[in-house]
Amino acid sequence: MKSAAFQYSRPETVAEAVALLTAAEGSAMPISGGQSLLILMALRMTMIDRLVDISRLPELRELRDDRSDVFIGASTTHAMIEDGKIPDPSTGLMSRVASRIAYRAIRNLGTIGGSMALADPSADWPACLIALDAEVSIAGPDGQRWEKAEDFVSGAYETILLPGEIVLGFRIARRQSMRWGTAKVSRKSGAFADSMAVFVEAAGDGLPRAALTGTTSHARILPRVGKYAQNRSILDPGDLRAAILDDLAEIVPDADAYQLRCHVATVSRAITDARAS
Amino acid sequence: MTVTHLTINGETISQDINPRESLADFLRERRNLTGTHLGCEHGACGACTVSLDGMVVRSCVVLAVMCEGRKIETIEGTRKSEPMDVIRRHFHEKHALQCGFCTPGMLMMARDIIARYPEPSDSVIRSQLSGQICRCTGYAGIIAAIESAAREIRDAVE
Amino acid sequence: MNSHDGPGRWIGASLLRKEDRRHLLGASTFVADVRIPGMQDIAFARSQLAHARVVSIEKPQGFENKVYTLADLGEIRCLDAGPELATFRTVPYPPLAGDRVRFVGQTVAACIAPTRAEAEDIAQEVLLTGENLPVVIDAVEAIKPGGATLFDGWQDNAFIHATIADGDIASVANAPIQMRRQFKMNRQATAPLETRGVVAYWDERLDELVVYSSTQGPHLMRFGIAQTLGLPEHKVRVIAPDVGGGFGGKNRLMPEEIAVAAIAMKCGHPVRWIEDRREHLIASVHARDHYYDFTLYAENTGRVLGLKGELFVDAGAYSLWPSGPYMESSMAARNLPGPYRIEHLHVETHTVATNKTPLGPYRGVARPGACFAIERAMDELAHELGMDPVELRRINLVRATDMPYHTIGGLILDTGDYPGALEAVVDMVDLPAIRARQKQGESDGRRIGVGFAVYTEQSGHGTIEWTKRKSRVVPGYESATVRMLPDGTVHIMVGILNHGQGLETSLAQVAAHELGIDPSQISIRHGDTNATPFGFGTFASRSIVFSGGAVARASSILADKLRKIGAHLLQSPVESVTLRDGAVHAGAASIPISEIARAGNIRPEMLPTDVAPGLEITATYEPPDSGGVFSYGVHAAVVAADPDTGVVEILQYAVAEDCGTMINPMIVDGQIIGGIAQGIGTALYEESPYDPSGEPLATTFGDYMMPCAPEIPRIDIRHFVSPAHNTLHGVKGMGEGGAIAPPATIANALSDAFRDIGAKFAETPMTPRRVSEAVARARGDAV
Numbered sequence A: 001m002k003s004a005a006f007q008y009s010r011p012e013t014v015a016e017a018v019a020l021l022t023a024a025e026g027s028a029m030p031i032s033g034g035q036s037l038l039i040l041m042a043l044r045m046t047m048i049d050r051l052v053d054i055s056r057l058p059e060l061r062e063l064r065d066d067r068s069d070v071f072i073g074a075s076t077t078h079a080m081i082e083d084g085k086i087p088d089p090s091t092g093l094m095s096r097v098a099s100r101i102a103y104r105a106i107r108n109l110g111t112i113g114g115s116m117a118l119a120d121p122s123a124d125w126p127a128c129l130i131a132l133d134a135e136v137s138i139a140g141p142d143g144q145r146w147e148k149a150e151d152f153v154s155g156a157y158e159t160i161l162l163p164g165e166i167v168l169g170f171r172i173a174r175r176q177s178m179r180w181g182t183a184k185v186s187r188k189s190g191a192f193a194d195s196m197a198v199f200v201e202a203a204g205d206g207l208p209r210a211a212l213t214g215t216t217s218h219a220r221i222l223p224r225v226g227k228y229a230q231n232r233s234i235l236d237p238g239d240l241r242a243a244i245l246d247d248l249a250e251i252v253p254d255a256d257a258y259q260l261r262c263h264v265a266t267v268s269r270a271i272t273d274a275r276a277s
Numbered sequence B: 001m002t003v004t005h006l007t008i009n010g011e012t013i014s015q016d017i018n019p020r021e022s023l024a025d026f027l028r029e030r031r032n033l034t035g036t037h038l039g040c041e042h043g044a045c046g047a048c049t050v051s052l053d054g055m056v057v058r059s060c061v062v063l064a065v066m067c068e069g070r071k072i073e074t075i076e077g078t079r080k081s082e083p084m085d086v087i088r089r090h091f092h093e094k095h096a097l098q099c100g101f102c103t104p105g106m107l108m109m110a111r112d113i114i115a116r117y118p119e120p121s122d123s124v125i126r127s128q129l130s131g132q133i134c135r136c137t138g139y140a141g142i143i144a145a146i147e148s149a150a151r152e153i154r155d156a157v158e
Numbered sequence C: 001m002n003s004h005d006g007p008g009r010w011i012g013a014s015l016l017r018k019e020d021r022r023h024l025l026g027a028s029t030f031v032a033d034v035r036i037p038g039m040q041d042i043a044f045a046r047s048q049l050a051h052a053r054v055v056s057i058e059k060p061q062g063f064e065n066k067v068y069t070l071a072d073l074g075e076i077r078c079l080d081a082g083p084e085l086a087t088f089r090t091v092p093y094p095p096l097a098g099d100r101v102r103f104v105g106q107t108v109a110a111c112i113a114p115t116r117a118e119a120e121d122i123a124q125e126v127l128l129t130g131e132n133l134p135v136v137i138d139a140v141e142a143i144k145p146g147g148a149t150l151f152d153g154w155q156d157n158a159f160i161h162a163t164i165a166d167g168d169i170a171s172v173a174n175a176p177i178q179m180r181r182q183f184k185m186n187r188q189a190t191a192p193l194e195t196r197g198v199v200a201y202w203d204e205r206l207d208e209l210v211v212y213s214s215t216q217g218p219h220l221m222r223f224g225i226a227q228t229l230g231l232p233e234h235k236v237r238v239i240a241p242d243v244g245g246g247f248g249g250k251n252r253l254m255p256e257e258i259a260v261a262a263i264a265m266k267c268g269h270p271v272r273w274i275e276d277r278r279e280h281l282i283a284s285v286h287a288r289d290h291y292y293d294f295t296l297y298a299e300n301t302g303r304v305l306g307l308k309g310e311l312f313v314d315a316g317a318y319s320l321w322p323s324g325p326y327m328e329s330s331m332a333a334r335n336l337p338g339p340y341r342i343e344h345l346h347v348e349t350h351t352v353a354t355n356k357t358p359l360g361p362y363r364g365v366a367r368p369g370a371c372f373a374i375e376r377a378m379d380e381l382a383h384e385l386g387m388d389p390v391e392l393r394r395i396n397l398v399r400a401t402d403m404p405y406h407t408i409g410g411l412i413l414d415t416g417d418y419p420g421a422l423e424a425v426v427d428m429v430d431l432p433a434i435r436a437r438q439k440q441g442e443s444d445g446r447r448i449g450v451g452f453a454v455y456t457e458q459s460g461h462g463t464i465e466w467t468k469r470k471s472r473v474v475p476g477y478e479s480a481t482v483r484m485l486p487d488g489t490v491h492i493m494v495g496i497l498n499h500g501q502g503l504e505t506s507l508a509q510v511a512a513h514e515l516g517i518d519p520s521q522i523s524i525r526h527g528d529t530n531a532t533p534f535g536f537g538t539f540a541s542r543s544i545v546f547s548g549g550a551v552a553r554a555s556s557i558l559a560d561k562l563r564k565i566g567a568h569l570l571q572s573p574v575e576s577v578t579l580r581d582g583a584v585h586a587g588a589a590s591i592p593i594s595e596i597a598r599a600g601n602i603r604p605e606m607l608p609t610d611v612a613p614g615l616e617i618t619a620t621y622e623p624p625d626s627g628g629v630f631s632y633g634v635h636a637a638v639v640a641a642d643p644d645t646g647v648v649e650i651l652q653y654a655v656a657e658d659c660g661t662m663i664n665p666m667i668v669d670g671q672i673i674g675g676i677a678q679g680i681g682t683a684l685y686e687e688s689p690y691d692p693s694g695e696p697l698a699t700t701f702g703d704y705m706m707p708c709a710p711e712i713p714r715i716d717i718r719h720f721v722s723p724a725h726n727t728l729h730g731v732k733g734m735g736e737g738g739a740i741a742p743p744a745t746i747a748n749a750l751s752d753a754f755r756d757i758g759a760k761f762a763e764t765p766m767t768p769r770r771v772s773e774a775v776a777r778a779r780g781d782a783v
Ligand SMILES: Cc1cc2nc3c(=O)[nH]c(=O)nc-3n(C[C@H](O)[C@H](O)[C@H](O)COP(=O)(O)OP(=O)(O)OC[C@H]3O[C@@H](n4cnc5c(N)ncnc54)[C@H](O)[C@@H]3O)c2cc1C
Pocket: A029, A030, A031, A032, A033, A034, A035, A036, A037, A038, A039, A054, A060, A074, A075, A100, A101, A102, A103, A106, A109, A110, A111, A112, A113, A114, A115, A117, A118, A120, A122, A123, A124, A125, A161, A165, A166, A167, A168, A190, A191, A192, A193, B042, B043, B044
């Protein structure tokens, strides 16, 4: 179980990294924490000519607290977030989510940017960042752009990243009196989720956001659930269930009865968790 | 091949490294530090746990070339280290090992847990040991050893 | 060395382990740590086809001489594997694919390169072209007439059909209660944390083939390798260095070992193959895979009268040397009546070849499945009769007064108090408190259930039992050489292998007891065929009985000699001296063992005339009645299950067990807890499924769920001690027992949790999906 051969570069700047990736025309990949990519390479499921090490680029390690929002660099590790070493726009949600990803030794290297870029259908960050309505900063051959997290992941292991582009980081707005909850079902501790939901609501502004991952496709918002939960302090279990199932019918039409039960459970429990706090 | 400078167990070296070599393979095959074991080579068992700049990592999912300028400590590097000797003694007394294959990784992880949680409860130890596989012991001795080693280390500091 | 119980008396002392130190320092030597100058790595190209006629195997250009196919290995004798029964169909299992591949992962070619990564580069380019054949995947379907077969000339896919019966099952045909049930224990891996591995080279100085192998039985492997390669046995040396767990999975002669050894004799330099985890999960020994369909016959009172039905064991594509897969079926059938006073048994067994990885032994061998089936059935019967499952067991269990009890499965339960152990666990989990809690319900919507299961563990079985099984190799004895050196310290060479069981400590305790010296003065040596007397290895919970017996016997013969020499040196009659505390004593006078050892080894002139010089004794041992002695126990689990997601948490786990005299109680507890953790893996997490095309679906630890610390609860143990009559010190083997009962115990607890709706838990592992589906099915919801 050893990786095939490849070349290795460690550029000094984002521009250099983008140039290297662009020049390789798809035969190069960036590596950040390596906690997913190196496994795929060891299994020879991913074979590439060149690895571009972006783990030390200063831009990707940036952490900025701009009062109304927070910028978290793509190379921020799960462990830093778990340990509260970032300015936290989420009143603890991100730390909770981070602490339940894989295992500590993996969290010490695995990054939030790598996780989003990989877009594993069971990964935790996509659901969390979508629920927080984060924006993704992307650098590429044509300069820098912002996209909504919700639009960024587009399928199982699919994002809207174009060849040569890398994720710089995430902008997350601070909200007034935010409440959040999360629930996860997996076959054992630390394993990828079979279902994982994050629920976020804030005073006044907009719909509550329920996001779900662990489906056959990518993390998604459940709009009907948000609408149902809005301004309703007591939820009728039957109505909530109906709202969840309506959303599921649309976003995971291929889910079987067991998956539906899990999704209903995690979404409902994420809301309960939020409202209990 | 990429010339890489790194410090292993206190010794700074520079060596030509094939980019595809994992840190675990580099340590085992090129530095003959075979105390770091491989149980899965895909980040899921913890047998290969080493310390990288003071934090635990799984050396099978680290590229040696990416360790440029960094400090690595393996089980061999802990042979004369204070807290590790205490932890080792508690592993011995609590029957925390059978075949011993998971032991070096467990010890590296145990030291890290105790550093982050000076007073770890049973449930903290269990959740921190998640993903750290021992096929033999059923974990009881390992948990007991970490709990009592933490106590001794704490008492020594106070 | 410290001891919990004080020094002096070594039998029964929780002596801390002698073998810990090297592991704690990271200084042990596992096979992957062996360094031989010039060594190169081997990677295997493996079949991606489940069943195909081989058309061609193409070597990548430029690497022709780095790639070995079967034809390049020279003459290979495929050993007949399986019982010596005319009804058992033997088939050759070539080390590299011949004209057919029969499972995904079968070795096709071996590729050599300076590093494993480069060897994999070559292996990836080896091209197997095959003509696909129909894939046989379901053991029950596979023996229906007219289907496709794995082997030409077979009428169906059974290695063997055999009936295990006793009593007169027809006599209970009119029993008032007849309950038919089906149970399935799915396939899994053995998954020691250290995978398998082989290093092989020709040693020019000794003129022999040296094979380092992560195996449980180096002597048997030497025999097997020599036979296969056509070498005289004195030209083969097998060394098992530190072995990182075995659990049965490292006790078969596997194709990789043969191929690597054969290549070492051809390529002119040392070679090594270290199994990676994916290879392990796909192509190493698989285990379990039983399907039961049987009827229990009972009276209205709950007395069980008979059991009749069928057992299918999905054996995979080949039979592994030496024992093959029938042992799994016959043992399961014979253990199916459990420790119950059932008088009529009729089980038709089918040991079936399928296009899956060959089946081998795994901790508990056969019995976890049998225990799951009978213990689940007992609970179901209790439900049918409206009885408490504990009460039903009280009515049927073999009683202390029945001992020795001949079960209808042909096993002789020798000593113990089975009902007493049952009452003990009922007490440990506080059954009334759980019933009260169940009445209240849980605020989080989960269900609480409590389950019990009884098991027995045959151990110390020798010639009688293995000849009954028609075994090709009869592990009827063990041997030990005890050598006292001139300073009075001791080397003991044994033919078994320590791979985590603490035998370097417990065997030293046994010898210390006989020799009257401290265990720290004794080193146990094992694992090298050139350095140890012949032995069969460590498996089947046999080492403490057999090897402990051999060590005790050789030590006691040596002790006699020490007394004789000591008496002579003290000028006292030998009847008047005692050997203890490192000296021979005659009244107030004494002479230290070191003096005696000096005389015995290097000062022969000091010896009495009728004592030959030298202090080395080799002895063998087999218990007087080799039908085996039985450890037993009762497990209890309290679980909480989420009816929607199916996630199960074990809240409490208790064991009352009896393994006779304990040499080292600390090690005994370690074995129990470790075994239970594996049993919990079988119960809830571990599974090696295949898709209908024969593709294995659990190929990494991402899909194959290994239980970790959060999954394993605290385990409370209470010991009963009923010494065996038949063994030295009354010991019984106990290495496997922990793994036998957890699937049954946990399934019974789940079924208790959902007893009101009658959810059925009849298949392992009880993953969240299976649990949730069982609940949905019982509720009439969509599954
Ligand atoms: C045993 C184990 C269990 C795990 N369990 C979980 C779990 O439960 N939940 C979970 O969410 N994750 C889990 N993970 C995955 C873990 O969170 C990874 O760290 C994460 O998915 C990838 O982050 P990384 O920094 O390691 O990325 P890498 O492995 O370095 O890269 C992953 C992918 O992203 C690309 N990439 C990396 N950084 C960027 C960037 N800045 N811009 C563009 N592309 C980039 C790479 O090219 C690659 O394709 C687990 C991993 C392991 C080994």
